[in-house]
Every structure is written in C-alpha cells, then in structure tokens.
Amino acid sequence: MAGRIADSVLLLKGTRQESARSQRIAAHRSPGIYYLKCESPLQRLFKHGKSSLSTSRTIRAVAIPVEPVSVSSADYRKQLAESYGFRQIGEPLPVNVTLKDVIDSLPKKVFEIDDAKAWKSVLISVSSYALGLFMIAKAPWYLLPLAWAWTGTAVTGFFVIGHDCAHKSFSKNKLVEDIVGTLAFLPLIYPFEPWRFKHDRHHAKTNMLKEDTAWHPVWKEEFESSPLLRKAIIFGYGPFRTWMSIAHWLVWHFDLKKFRPNEVKRVKISLACVYAFMVIGWPLIIYKTGILGWIKFWLMPWLGYHFWMSTFTMVHHTAPHIPFKESDDWNAAQAQLNGTVHCDYPQWIEILCHDINVHIPHHISPRIPSYNLRAAHRSLQDNWGKYLNEASWNWRLMKTIMTICHVYDSQENYVAFDRLAPQESQPIAFLKEVMPDYA
Numbered sequence: 001m002a003g004r005i006a007d008s009v010l011l012l013k014g015t016r017q018e019s020a021r022s023q024r025i026a027a028h029r030s031p032g033i034y035y036l037k038c039e040s041p042l043q044r045l046f047k048h049g050k051s052s053l054s055t056s057r058t059i060r061a062v063a064i065p066v067e068p069v070s071v072s073s074a075d076y077r078k079q080l081a082e083s084y085g086f087r088q089i090g091e092p093l094p095v096n097v098t099l100k101d102v103i104d105s106l107p108k109k110v111f112e113i114d115d116a117k118a119w120k121s122v123l124i125s126v127s128s129y130a131l132g133l134f135m136i137a138k139a140p141w142y143l144l145p146l147a148w149a150w151t152g153t154a155v156t157g158f159f160v161i162g163h164d165c166a167h168k169s170f171s172k173n174k175l176v177e178d179i180v181g182t183l184a185f186l187p188l189i190y191p192f193e194p195w196r197f198k199h200d201r202h203h204a205k206t207n208m209l210k211e212d213t214a215w216h217p218v219w220k221e222e223f224e225s226s227p228l229l230r231k232a233i234i235f236g237y238g239p240f241r242t243w244m245s246i247a248h249w250l251v252w253h254f255d256l257k258k259f260r261p262n263e264v265k266r267v268k269i270s271l272a273c274v275y276a277f278m279v280i281g282w283p284l285i286i287y288k289t290g291i292l293g294w295i296k297f298w299l300m301p302w303l304g305y306h307f308w309m310s311t312f313t314m315v316h317h318t319a320p321h322i323p324f325k326e327s328d329d330w331n332a333a334q335a336q337l338n339g340t341v342h343c344d345y346p347q348w349i350e351i352l353c354h355d356i357n358v359h360i361p362h363h364i365s366p367r368i369p370s371y372n373l374r375a376a377h378r379s380l381q382d383n384w385g386k387y388l389n390e391a392s393w394n395w396r397l398m399k400t401i402m403t404i405c406h407v408y409d410s411q412e413n414y415v416a417f418d419r420l421a422p423q424e425s426q427p428i429a430f431l432k433e434v435m436p437d438y439a
C-alpha cells in the first residue's frame with residue numbers, strides 16, 4: 001500500500017473539497033494569467049470604518065512557473081496529513097528495501113509467545129463481555145446504547161483472540177489454538193477456518209488489486225454496470241460503510257466453492273459449529289429473554305462488533321495516498337510497512353480490542369502476538385519511522401475515507417462517486433454536509 005503521494009494532489013482537485021486546507025494543497029503550479037481583485041491600504045481603512053466607499057482595481061498578474069513540491073518534502077507531506085486527518089504520512093519506501101529487511105530489524109522477543117499474557121487477554125475479554133451483558137440487563141432504556149457500545153467492543157476482543165489463534169501467535173499448542181479460535185468466534189457466528197483461509201490470503205496479498213480478500217476499491221466497470229447496483233454501491237461504500245463487514249462476512253465465508261479442495265473439510269467443521277450455535281444458542285436466548293431479549297443481548301452487540309470490524313479494516317488499509325496495485329506492480333515491503341496504517345483509539349477501546357489497531361507490525365509479521373505489538377511498533381518507529389503512516393482516530397480521517405476513497409483509478413488511486421455520478425451521489429453529499437471535520 002505504498003504510494004505516489006503526488007497522485008493525491010489530483011484527487012484533491014477532483015473532489016472539489018471546499019475547505020481552504022484542501023484548496024491550498026491542490027493549487028495549480030503551472031504558469032498562467034490571473035486576475036486579482038486588490039484593495040489598497042486606504043480602502044481597507046474605509047472598509048473597517050463608517051464610510052461606504054467601495055472601489056477596487058483589477059490587475060493583470062502573470063504567474064511565474066515554479067517547480068512542483070517534491071513528494072519527499074516534509075512540508076508537503078505535512079499538508080497532506082493535515083488534509084486527510086493523519087498525524088504522519090510516510091515517505092515512499094525505497095524499492096530496494098525488502099520485507100525481510102524490516103522483519104530482521106525487529107527484536108526477537110516480540111515474536112515470543114507468553115501463555116500467561118495470552119490467557120490474560122481471554123480473561124479481559126470474558127470479564128468485560130460478562131460486564132456488558134450485566135449492564136444490558138440492568139440499564140434503563142436510555143442507557144442501553146452505552147451498554148451495547150461497551151459489549152460490542154468487548155466481543156470484538158473475542159475476535160482478536162481468534163485472530164491470534166489463526167495466525168499461530170496465541171499458544172505453542174496448535175490444537176489449543178484451533179479450539180480457542182473456534183470458541184472465540186462462535187458468539188460472532190463467524191466460522192473460524194473459512195475466515196482464517198481468507199485472512200491468510202489478505203496478508204499475503206495486502207492491497208493487491210484483485211487478489212486481496214479484504215476490501216477492494218470499487219471497480220469502475222462494476223460501478224457502471226447497472227443503475228441499481230450503482231445505487232447499492234454508493235450507499236454501501238458511503239453511509240453504510242461502517243457496517244459493510246456484514247456483507248463481506250456473508251459473501252466470503254459460507255460458500256464452499258470459494259475454498260480449495262484441501263480446505264473444504266476444515267471449513268465444513270467450522271460451519272457446523274456456527275450452525276450449531278445458531279440452532280441451539282439463539283433459541284435458548286429467545287426462550288429465556290424473548291425476541292426483544294435476543295435483540296438486546298445478541299443482535300445489538302453483534303452490530304457493535306461489525307461497526308468496529310468495518311471501521312478498523314478500512315482505517316488500516318484505506319487512504320487517498322495508499323494505492324491498490326496490480327500483481328505485477330506490487331511490492332510486499334511497500335504494502336505492509338508503507339501502506340498499512342497505525343491508528344490510536346481511546347484507551348478503553350485499545351484495551352478491550354487487545355491493540356489490534358497497532359497494525360503495522362502485525363502486517364510485517366502476523367506471528368507477533370497482540371500483546372507484543374506495541375513493543376514491535378516502537379522498534380519500527382526507531383528504525384523505519386519516516387516511512388510509517390500514523391493517525392489518531394478523528395472525524396476528518398473517517399470523512400476522507402467515506403467521501404473520497406471509492407472507485408479505483410490507476411493514476412489517482414481513488415475517484416469519488418460524486419465525480420463519476422454526481423446526480424446519484426446524494427448520500428455522499430449528505431456525508432460531506434453532516435460529518436464533522438475535526439482532526
């Protein structure tokens with residue numbers, strides 16, 4: 001996901017952002033003739049006094065051609081970072097740097113599995129989830145959203161535990177990892193083995209245009225294929241984007257045809273576990289609490305989990321300056337180090353989600369356990385810091401992703417929906433209007 005930062009200048013021009021910060025970045029540097037309306041000091045004096053004098057003069061100015069700012073310029077990257085909601089946009093990684101070079105720079109201890117720390121993460125998730133269910137049971141109706149937010153975040157921690165198990169970074173005992181991973185995914189009705197197979201390919205092909213099994217940009221051919229599909233895509237990648245992982249979950253994990261023959265047996269076992277939870281667990285919840293209880297205790301936290309699943313995924317790998325590449329133009333070190341995003345969230349989210357957003361070292365080596373990610377990230381900052389993309393969660397970051405990062409373009413990385421189909425992109429206009437722009 002390394003990229004030509006210069007491409008994003010074109011993108012900023014195309015999106016017609018109204019803010020002064022974007023206009024400054026997208027300014028033309030080519031020579032030309034401009035007409036400027038100027039005020040003299042005397043006019044400004046009258047303007048701020050009681051006089052109604054209003055005169056102006058028009059001058060003809062010739063712009064002097066200047067060299068474009070280098071993509072490696074710190075000032076330029078600082079402007080881009082501010083515009084997008086990043087703390088830092090990394091310099092392009094030199095092409096001679098390999099992923100092995102980066103892995104070899106990490107201290108060996110960050111790869112070590114510690115059973116006590118692993119089971120401590122299980123204890124944190126189980127206890128915080130139990131607390132969340134207790135809060136749902138006891139909270140008055142007007143506090144239920146807070147209880148659902150806590151419980152949905154806590155159950156996301158279950159996903160992270162299963163995530164470590166899938167990457168063989170939870171325990172030295174692989175049978176334990178298979179059992180814990182399957183059980184951790186059950187409340188989410190996520191089949192462990194299908195997800196693991198697809199997720200391994202995501203790591204092997206991160207931000208490879210056709211091969212990455214996480215999220216892609218929208219393809220132009222797909223966007224133009226039919227009005228109905230176009231409208232669905234605009235809503236899905238616009239206002240509903242924070243729950244798009246539900247569609248991904250349905251499409252990718254339950255179809256046996258999507259798996260290799262040697263994977264199918266394990267996939268069937270995982271699917272059987274998920275179906276058993278649905279057939280046994282859901283009726284028990286309904287029997288004890290009723291349909292409304294099922295909505296309160298399971299569905300709403302599950303939607304909270306998918307909010308984080310969707311949000312984390314798009315923040316980790318989506319930005320106007322981070323390109324998806326064709327396979328013959330793809331570079332592993334650039335994709336994993338220079339094209340993955342580190343994002344700081346509030347501390348309670350980091351604790352409940354076991355530092356999943358310390359994401360760059362995880363893409364350098366998935367074998368690093370979640371409890372060692374921060375130590376690994378500090379090492380990357382020391383050795384490769386100028387190449388890292390880093391942010392603290394903010395509204396401007398989310399607004400950039402949701403209103404710009406839409407349709408794939410080989411030159412600009414992304415083209416926004418409202419550039420290609422302005423008459424049908426009211427949902428994007430709505431987001432631009434209502435989403436805060438705080439960084």
